[in-house]
Amino acid sequence: MGLAVLGSVLGMAVTLLTGQVVGAVPGVIDDAPGAMSLTEFSWLLGALLLVFVLESLTPAIHQVASLIMDAALVRQIGTGITEPLLRPRRVAHLEDTVVLDVQERAKGKGGFHLAQGLGNLPWLLASRVTLVGSAAIVGVMFSWPVAAMLVAVTLLLEWYGGRLIEREIDVWWGNTEEQRRADYLFDLGMRDAPKELRVFGLHDWLVQRYVREWTTGFRPVWNRRRKNVKWSILTGGLHLAANGLAILLVGRAALAGELPLTEVATTVPAILAIGVSMNGYGVVQVRRGLSAYRAMEKLPGTIAERHPEPVATSRHRVETMPAREVRFENVSFRYPGSDVDVLRDLDLTIRAHEALALVGVNGAGKSTLVKLLAGAYRPTEGRITVDGVDLSELDQAAWQRRIAAIVQDFLRFPLSVTDNVVFGAVERADDQVALAKVARESGIDQVVRRLPAAWDTVLDKTFDGGVDLSGGEWQRVALARALFAVHAGAGVLVLDEPAAALDVRAEAELVGRYLELTSGVASLIISHRFSVVRNADRICVLADGRITEDGTHEQLLDKGGTYATMFHLQAERYVTSEASDGPGSEVLDA
Numbered sequence: 001m002g003l004a005v006l007g008s009v010l011g012m013a014v015t016l017l018t019g020q021v022v023g024a025v026p027g028v029i030d031d032a033p034g035a036m037s038l039t040e041f042s043w044l045l046g047a048l049l050l051v052f053v054l055e056s057l058t059p060a061i062h063q064v065a066s067l068i069m070d071a072a073l074v075r076q077i078g079t080g081i082t083e084p085l086l087r088p089r090r091v092a093h094l095e096d097t098v099v100l101d102v103q104e105r106a107k108g109k110g111g112f113h114l115a116q117g118l119g120n121l122p123w124l125l126a127s128r129v130t131l132v133g134s135a136a137i138v139g140v141m142f143s144w145p146v147a148a149m150l151v152a153v154t155l156l157l158e159w160y161g162g163r164l165i166e167r168e169i170d171v172w173w174g175n176t177e178e179q180r181r182a183d184y185l186f187d188l189g190m191r192d193a194p195k196e197l198r199v200f201g202l203h204d205w206l207v208q209r210y211v212r213e214w215t216t217g218f219r220p221v222w223n224r225r226r227k228n229v230k231w232s233i234l235t236g237g238l239h240l241a242a243n244g245l246a247i248l249l250v251g252r253a254a255l256a257g258e259l260p261l262t263e264v265a266t267t268v269p270a271i272l273a274i275g276v277s278m279n280g281y282g283v284v285q286v287r288r289g290l291s292a293y294r295a296m297e298k299l300p301g302t303i304a305e306r307h308p309e310p311v312a313t314s315r316h317r318v319e320t321m322p323a324r325e326v327r328f329e330n331v332s333f334r335y336p337g338s339d340v341d342v343l344r345d346l347d348l349t350i351r352a353h354e355a356l357a358l359v360g361v362n363g364a365g366k367s368t369l370v371k372l373l374a375g376a377y378r379p380t381e382g383r384i385t386v387d388g389v390d391l392s393e394l395d396q397a398a399w400q401r402r403i404a405a406i407v408q409d410f411l412r413f414p415l416s417v418t419d420n421v422v423f424g425a426v427e428r429a430d431d432q433v434a435l436a437k438v439a440r441e442s443g444i445d446q447v448v449r450r451l452p453a454a455w456d457t458v459l460d461k462t463f464d465g466g467v468d469l470s471g472g473e474w475q476r477v478a479l480a481r482a483l484f485a486v487h488a489g490a491g492v493l494v495l496d497e498p499a500a501a502l503d504v505r506a507e508a509e510l511v512g513r514y515l516e517l518t519s520g521v522a523s524l525i526i527s528h529r530f531s532v533v534r535n536a537d538r539i540c541v542l543a544d545g546r547i548t549e550d551g552t553h554e555q556l557l558d559k560g561g562t563y564a565t566m567f568h569l570q571a572e573r574y575v576t577s578e579a580s581d582g583p584g585s586e587v588l589d590a
């Protein structure tokens with residue numbers, strides 16, 4: 001800002017010195033009495049040159065400074081917007097449209113965001129200094145009424161021009177759905193599903209749809225812009241006319257001999273400087289940037305107000321929990337904004353050191369139960385206790401660190417294999433012994449051996465030397481991550497569909513080692529594969545939002561209920577497939 005203001009002050013100094021130089025030329029040439037000496041004139045010319053050079057340098061210095069500060073600013077804004085969303089231990093705020101709206105506004109749109117606003121602030125400030133300074137020059141050298149007229153016309157037209165731009169942006173902001181859809185289609189084609197789109201021959205459909213959504217999204221903006229054009233031409237014309245009138249008045253005074261050459265030579269560039277200082281776009285950008293800034297400031301407060309973080313009121317040492325059990329007591333749950341209960345009066349006890357399996361049809365609520373266990377949501381009714389203490393009274397962050405999990409949509413970090421595993425307990429990232437152990441347990445040691453840079457290989461093909469893993473290999477990496485967390489001391493292990501992408505042999509290995517892997521922790525395993533489930537100490541069936549069956553594999557088979565039916569259906573399929581294609585039931589036998 002200092003540099004921008006300095007630039008505009010130097011610009012005015014150039015105007016003043018130019019006036020002096022031009023005014024002095026006739027006297028110096030004629031060597032008139034009382035006129036400037038050649039030496040004095042040379043000094044004046046030198047001063048003009050110096051100021052001119054300095055003025056020319058300031059934009060370059062300003063640009064370098066801006067580039068450096070811009071990087072820091074973008075980082076600051078990035079953390080300012082993402083941190084408040086990442087910090088809460090629960091996740092309901094991420095599905096709250098009010099919060100997401102504030103976040104959208106904080107991010108800004110179409111260039112009208114905080115960084116853009118701040119980037120424009122120095123120029124706006126400089127144009128204000130130029131406006132005031134040049135008007136003062138016009139006032140002192142020529143006429144205060146003309147100076148006042150120029151300032152008034154500039155500000156008025158700037159305000160009006162700004163409003164036109166704002167109206168256009170409002171149309172843009174208020175019409176986000178099609179733009180979002182167009183963005184989504186673009187991402188789909190470029191990033192998310194390039195292979196499937198080709199397989200299904202959807203290229204033309206995608207392009208047409210993208211063009212349609214994009215056009216629909218921007219049509220209202222174009223309509224608004226078209227309406228604005230005639231007003232913009234009118235305001236531009238008016239401004240030009242005001243400046244032209246001022247110059248005409250200067251010319252007339254000069255011709256009438258009322259205005260000396262120095263004053264003429266100073267006033268004309270000053271009027272032109274006022275002409276270019278009109279900066280409606282800058283005003284709008286700064287104003288929009290400010291509103292993005294306000295939204296950014298508001299974001300943490302909005303989240304805290306709508307989704308208050310639970311305050312740890314219990315002094316129990318979470319680090320050793322659960323020593324006895326985790327209990328769901330009469331728990332009911334519906335997702336925010338939904339009117340359907342996913343869980344209804346559910347009672348369930350997960351004992352410490354016990355391997356508990358949870359089965360149920362698609363959509364029964366198994367993953368939802370895991371989210372509640374992890375404290376990502378709180379029950380709508382009822383409570384969850386850990387060793388008798390209400391989960392919501394515990395330090396949520398500490399409790400979440402007690403849980404090691406593979407969830408269905410586990411994270412695939414575009415980082416090295418090591419990072420992908422040690423992120424299970426990042427504070428123990430240097431524990432090579434644990435790393436080697438989980439590599440064996442999860443079976444990724446064989447995968448790592450084949451990778452070009454072994455543990456350092458980046459698991460993302462878009463990076464130099466990076467590779468992509470198969471679905472099953474990724475699943476082993478996720479298992480290794482969860483086991484790394486267990487070795488680091490996590491007390492609850494959740495395996496949500498750990499075998500979904502594993503081949504028969506890998507699945508059999510997992511099954512064989514399952515109780516060993518889960519020994520010493522409370523574990524909850526969710527799987528549609530009964531080969532995995534049957535080895536658990538206890539199996540619960542989740543149906544209609546509650547636990548309907550509870551017992552060992554044998555007990556539930558004897559009972560002849562849902563579990564037995566589901567098991568026999570799957571077993572039958574395996575037996576049939578063995579008869580026709582060979583292996584298959586070996587997993588069940590295991």
Ligand SMILES: Nc1ncnc2c1ncn2[C@@H]1O[C@H](COP(=O)(O)OP(=O)(O)OP(=O)(O)O)[C@@H](O)[C@H]1O
Pocket residue numbers: 335336338342360361362363364365366367368369408
């Ligand atoms: N974020 C959410 N908002 C609203 N409803 C949700 C959300 N997540 C899941 N649901 C709904 O909750 C119900 C239970 O889903 P959940 O993922 O817990 O089932 P699941 O038993 O794990 O199923 P699957 O065996 O297919 O993995 C489903 O009807 C689902 O549509």
